[in-house]
Amino acid sequence: MTAAPVLQVEDLSVRFRTRGGEIAAVSGVSFAVRPGETLAVVGESGSGKSVTSLALMRLLPPGAAVTVTGRVGLRGKDGRMLDVLTLPEPEMRGVRGDAIAMVFQEPMTSLNPVKPVGEQIAEAIRLHRGLDRRAATEEVVRLLDLVGIPAPRQRLASYPHHLSGGMRQRVMIAMALSCEPAVLIADEPTTALDVTIQAQILDLLRRLQERTGMAVVFITHNLGVVAEIADRVMVMYGGRVVEQADVRPLFARPLMPYTVGLLRSVPRLDLAGRRAGPLPAIPGNVPDPLHMPEGCGFHPRCGDHVAGLCDARLPELESAGEARLVRCVRWRELTP
């Protein structure tokens, strides 16, 4: 028996009005995440990963230039399903950092540079958990220790620029975890870090998740990282979901040609030093959001593209077996 989802996204779309024209940054994205589950979101630069996560947090720039439609359901701490997109902002402020929290790709942009890190985390704890100053400070020390920062009490007074990149990222995670969120959204939390530090942080997230049953949405373009931490994977291309599956079937038998191409273009560690010919790169570039190709957005780069079929209309996201979705008109004939 699987638990009910803590996060349920239905038909989420985000459009931006820009000087060049309207951009459909995210189109009709749906997914659900259950407690203790990690959903990895992969896709090339500009495929809509960050915009999706910002929409979930209601952190997209306000104003008429942005249109968000669809439904985002989030289970609040009291068990009630909240309708995130229609929640009044004051209430949303209480939910953000509490039921749902986010770790951003560049920690420097989300930490206050002129405030000691200890104080920044303590503030979040006091706001959401109503602890007094003393108790909040103790809690900060516990959290910094939890994320593996040595001598945490001495670090309370450090400013963000005193810390290394890996430490800052851990401070960000400590802050995101401070209220024990039901859902953690991590946007490329390890991309800027060394593999050794990345390994520390993935290890940390996994252990925390085991303990707290937190659900994680993990955005990355590193397929190695996906294989390590994901239960499920959602592949995005040009703002749309093109494939969704459990992690093992996805790696064992990718269905959408774009996913196939992505998996093949990663150099294989087991062939290191053997120079087994050129890497099978995907030809071409990421599509221009202002001029999305007609039909399947991947068709100008797809080796299996059939003129008149793939470029005629947008393929449906269809079911391809249990818990699997694929958007390709030819997947049945292409898959052995």
Add this chain to the structure above:
Amino acid sequence: MTERPILEVRDLRKWFPLGSSLFSRHRQQVKAVDGISFSMRRGEILSLVGESGSGKTTVGRTVLRLTAPTSGSITFDGQDITRLSRRQLRPLRRRMQLVFQDPFASLNPRMTVERIVSTPLIIHDEPGGIAARRAKVEAALQLVGLLPHHATRYPHELSGGQRQRVGIARALILRPDFLVADEPVSALDVSIQAQVVNLLLELKDLLGLTILFVAHDLAVVGHISDRIAVMYLGRLVEVAETRVLFARPRHPYTEALLSAAPIPDPTVERQRIILAGDIPSPIDPPPGCAFSTRCRYATEACRAAVPPLREVAPGHLSACIRDDIALQAPRHGALTAPSKETCRCRLRSTGYRVTIACPRPSTSSSSAPASSASAPPTNW
């Protein structure tokens, strides 16, 4: 073994003074590079790997003499270039070029691609008029898989992969024989990264380039390099042929580094060595073996003196005093999906070779390689 190495680096040091107080008596130094030696064969790709701050960029810049070394010597193609003046370096500059990490930041946004790529020609007073210069730019663009019409574009009108190609074209226009490529693919998407890696390998074969390659991504490094040099806190701790290093690392830091590389195969059981803490400060490195603060095999003896880099097997160097430990070879897993089918074909429009994946050779064999027909010929 008789051939003279194209590059020979001996006991190279680059220290940066910290702060600039004239009166402080004990001026602290950042020992970014602290006594390293290596040499490179012509036509070889040697990769430098190591954590952030270990000194990889500083080695690349010092070897190119973009900055003066604190001590040691650099010999390029038989000539000692350690102390050459700017003017003496000029004729050598055209033979040694740098490709930068960030394809966006390294290109002037107000210049067209043509101007960017032709800048080295102007700096080096290449003979020939505008027409000759234009022809050279076009040839360089073609070499990296760009089309003549890209010459009139500005950097923001190109994709990340195309911008990186512009950076490579600029580095190649003077026909150098030695290239330092500092994280040239780190900022690129996986699929584009594969395109640029293929390009560098093809250019190496085509032009006989020697490349000092700096990268974080061990999968990319494993694919592209002939040999790998592992850096830790300004020193080399291991040097070996790529295959040997991946199969049998001999330094505990290499062991940990390789074990940390994420494996794109969800069925592999990991045996990760999690290194505690961060790399120590290069201002005040730990005594003896600098890795001893994080090494799971460290003993008292490790802190007594800096372990020298010594040959542990033919062509395999390691700077660890312990011969009695059996290090773990990394698990790689075999990714199930990829087969290595790719095809080489000519782009009719430009007449040069491209390498593309034919994701499903069985289904697309009847039609001509679909990608060359459908993809814009600007990309490969």
